[in-house]
Amino acid sequence: MKIFTKTLLFFVALILLESILTLLLITKIVSRNNLSIAKVELSNESSLIYDSHNSWKRKIWKSIIDIKNDEEIKRYLTLQNYFAMNRISYLLESRFIRSGIDYILIKTENLVNLISLTTNTITEDELSNLIIRKPHPYLEIRRLKNYFIMIGSLRVIPPSRLQRESSPANEGYFDIFLIKRMDNLYCKSLTLNRNSNVSFFTNNSLILSHETVNFIKFFSTLSIKEIYEPLYNVEIGKKYYNIAVQRLENIYPENQTLFIATIVSNEPYLERIASIRKITFSVTGSVAFLSIIISLFFSKKITDPIQLLLNAMHKLKIGEYRKSIKINGKNEISELFNGFNEMAEKLMSDRVIMENYIKEIMILNDFNEKVFNSLHAGILILNNNLNVLKANKYFCETFGVDSNKIIDKPLSLLDVEIIDDEVYDHVKKIVESQESGFTIVKRLEYSKVFEIKFYPFTALRSSDIHTSGCIVVVEDISKKVEFEEKILQAEKLSSLSILTAGVAHEINNPLSSIMSNVQNLIEDEKDQDRSVSLKWIEQETRRIANIVHELLAFSSSKTDSLELCDINNVIEQVSSIVKYAVSKDKEIEIGLKLDPNLPKAAINSDEIKQVIVNILNNSIHAISKSGMIQIITRYVVESESIQITIKDNGIGIEDKNIPRIFDPFFTTKKNGIGTGLGLSIVYGIITKHGGKVSIKSKVGKGTTISLEIPAVED
Template sequence: MKLPFQIMLYFAGFGLLFGLLSVFGTGRTLETFITDRELKQGSLISQIIVKSISRDTINGDIIPARDTLKSLVDKHDLIHYAFITDFDGRLFAHTFPGQFPAQLAELKDISGGRYLTLAPQGIKILQDSYPLIPGMEARLNVGLNQTGNLSFIKNVKTRIVEISAVVALFGLAIAYVFCRRICRPLEKLTNHIRAYGRGELQEKVTIDKRTLEVSQLANEFNQMIDQRGKAEELSLRLGRIMDQSFNEIFIFDAETYRFIQVNQGALNNLGYSMEEMTHLTAQGIKPKVTPEQFDNMVEPLRTGEKQMIVFETVHKRKDSTMYPVEVRLQLMHDENPPIFVAVIQDITLRKKAEQELENHRNHLEHLVNERTAELKETSEQLLHSEKLAATGKLAASFAHEFNNPLYGVTNVLEEVKDGVTMDTDYQNLVDIGIKESHRMAGLIRNLQDFHRPTSGMLIPFNIHEAIHDMTLLLGKKLSQRNVDLEMNLADDMPKIAAVPDQIKQVVLNILQNAEEATPDRGTITVSTEVRDSTIKLHIRDTGPGISPENIKKVFDPFFTTKSAVKGTGLGLSISYGIIKTHGGNIDIQSAPGEGTTMSITLPIYRNGHEDT
């Protein structure tokens, strides 16, 4: 319905409503006034009655109480009936000529100030009640005849309705004039507002300024258009900034943690729609943070201890994949209700870079440790080579000087043994002297070999030949001690460039050391392998092993843990020199109680080797 018709109806309705309210208000006022007046008059009469019948009621004298009650009621036209209830709330006496009306007996509430129609006469009654004794159940109940009063009130209401009809017609005339002056500008403004609501209006509304209020309303509407346009433009800019941000931006309720707004970057990364996000909470996408932990984290924001907290956690996507994030969280107290604003940065690449950096650092540390170990080993080998060189020079200086005198002593002792008859004791002493002379000569020869470790020509040589020959020499001794000899030799072993006698000497020295270290019923294992451009020989025993402080000295000249009778400490030193001369390496692994493994590495033979 259009506004002019509405206004005319409003005016007409106002007139009618005025009449109805007047009827209702006047009627209620008259009823209240008459009721109060009647109740006051009835109260005065009732007080007289109460004084007259209180004693009879207390004594239980029904007939005197009834007669007194009836005589007093007959004197007053206002009172139509009266009845008394005793201290138990039961009917005691009444003024009705016959039985007590069932209509009154069935009433649950007979308190004062209540209107009712008494059948069958249809008399309008105002019911009132007064206590015989304050605080007791015994009461005097009276019915005040209101038929005349109500008829007067009805006539007054009829007059008011007639006046209201005249007012309504006058209101319609005023409404018509008002609509001509006010409604047309309002209708024009309304049409502009509707068009603006549909997004169709771009221009401002113009209203005749003769109607000041409507003109002001139009101006306010135009200002609203300007402000709303600016707000929409700002909102669009902020929305574009949020959606174009590479970071995830979340806005969620400070109490329920339920998401209110999420930018497009977060939706793309998590894989949810905006509708789905509004059903999730900030805790729901953080599987590694419990609700209690999250409450504890945001507590400094609630108390104002901190303005922002920064922490790292993991977000869970819709497809259950996870990715690391850095969270910057703030609490907006001024919003109603308060909200959290979280700016999230996906730190997958950063974590990957950190992990790669850590791996690179560990790799560099490993390389440094390897290079340090190699440098240490090279330094030790250089030191050992210097020791060997010094020993060789020492051997060269005194081997010749000792050899000739020793040879002469040995010849003299042999001549004495062959040409002189001696007691057995002296004969034994001469034998010991000859034996020790030969041992000393062997020692001098070892020293000379140590000084000149390579005295032959390098030829292609299969190291398995040296292994077979040397194990054959030791076979009987090993079997006597029940020492097992295990052979794990590689197939198709390539040859090496070697001086065979020297390689056999090295193998024999190491096998002898292994045999001497291995207890009875122990095991010696000999194995070979081909690795890259080298061959490797491993000789392992089940002996007591070598302590860490001695393992660095095993290749030093004259170092031995054996007695002087069993060894001179030159065997491994000479072997070391021979292997180095052949371009190889000799290594030892041992620990107390775990046996010892000697490993020899030699280059595979290639054409073009020169004599050494």
């Protein structure tokens, strides 16, 4: 910090310290004086409000006594009819119309009349529970909704009834209630001071207040033990008040103590103190400003050259190296300026060289980044601690990870399906230089196949080349593997079709002869035992004939005449037939979820029936006792095809058997059940019509077979 600045700040601080001490002293004196004034004001105001409240009580009490002694009212009491009620109501209304009393309630044994003397509304139902509880006039305060009422109660009995000692207690009387609402208007009427408020509250809630919202929290936590208790400088709603609390009578029927609070605002006193502080700060600021102006005037010749040099240094920071500064004279300051100009020129030349280097590095880095992210293979670079250094765009998109979130993350914590113990071990061996490279193939559950290659990541330090990490290259070869499997499957089917066609034709001729002779022998045979053996031969011969028929159907490569087939209709027919074919010892439910807007497919209906039946038979055999088979159809807009999905919750298929599942004569069924041609025929029919077949299965969970058949618009 400059000497001039230090000196200037010292004098400014001294002036401010003097001002603060003066302000504190004046504030303390004024606050003490304000407190004395506030105590007197609070005491006088609370006494005035308390007396005003009691004056209302005295007024109502006096009015009740006057009614009791009114001879004219007593004369009408003897009538006990509507005329008497109306006349008494008129007399009371005339007497109290300008008294400030809000309501007059008159009740007899059979009549009720409510006289409203104010614009405030109240109903007879709200006052229906008012009854005379004492034989003499009395005054009480009751709760009514969110406000209170002050009630003067009187039962007036005709003189004639008083003379009859045997008259019932509830015969021939008039109950008169003078009612005053203790609401916000009542609170306002108790004080003429604009800075004071009045509130009524009980031990646990605020009853009435000018500013109910601000005072509810304060009075709900307030505990009053004295008859009169003053509170000074209380903060409520970011404002300060002086409060005097006085205990009143109990509320009927809750029997809670009612308190009256006189609340006087401290704002005038606080404004006075704020005004004093403002004046003090104004004087302090003026003096400080004057000190600064005088100091600047005397130090200008010294500080201007230094400021000029500082400005040049700031420009040098932001890259303005060509800016040179000049000063007249030959002294230490001029030599400092010349040295600064020479330094700026040297920095300028170094910056040009550095910018050229950085530009070349940025171009090369941008080129490498584009190449890195343009490769159609996932690349993951790991350091020697097996933490992720970088991952390209293809890797992140393929495995659904965020490149920013996986940076510096350990390989073992990476949530990627292909990363398992085998991959982790190979990466570790590469980093430890135990392997120079390795390639593995991973097949995932959802028919994705990845080829994973591991390479050492080398870094050059001085003259040593050593392994500092590992590069993992992941290539999606699913389509390649699928294509190879399809070619292999097609080759198998083509070779087998030629073989099966010849074998089927050669077997069919002698088989027909055997069948004819066996049937003739059965007709001619009289021996029962031999007849049973011949029928068994006939049954097995028919089984051979069925196999030959399936071989001929399998080897047939011709496409029948195409027709527009309603897939949903075929599925409904097949499912209804298959339900009856299910063994009685199995409880299998076949559920359908068919798209009602499904277009038609260009495939023979008999062929699609055979496809559905073959798949359902496999599902039924896969379910031991009870289970669920679900058939779902939907239209795939992207490929313009119909997708048929058949799910079961059977025993499932082992992973090692899935690649062979469409091979002819391959079956997992035991005891000679099935020929192993069912799914091969399904595959042949669907692919013949340009469709696709896919299968997913998990042991113990079930199997899902999906068929896609080209759709035809109507």
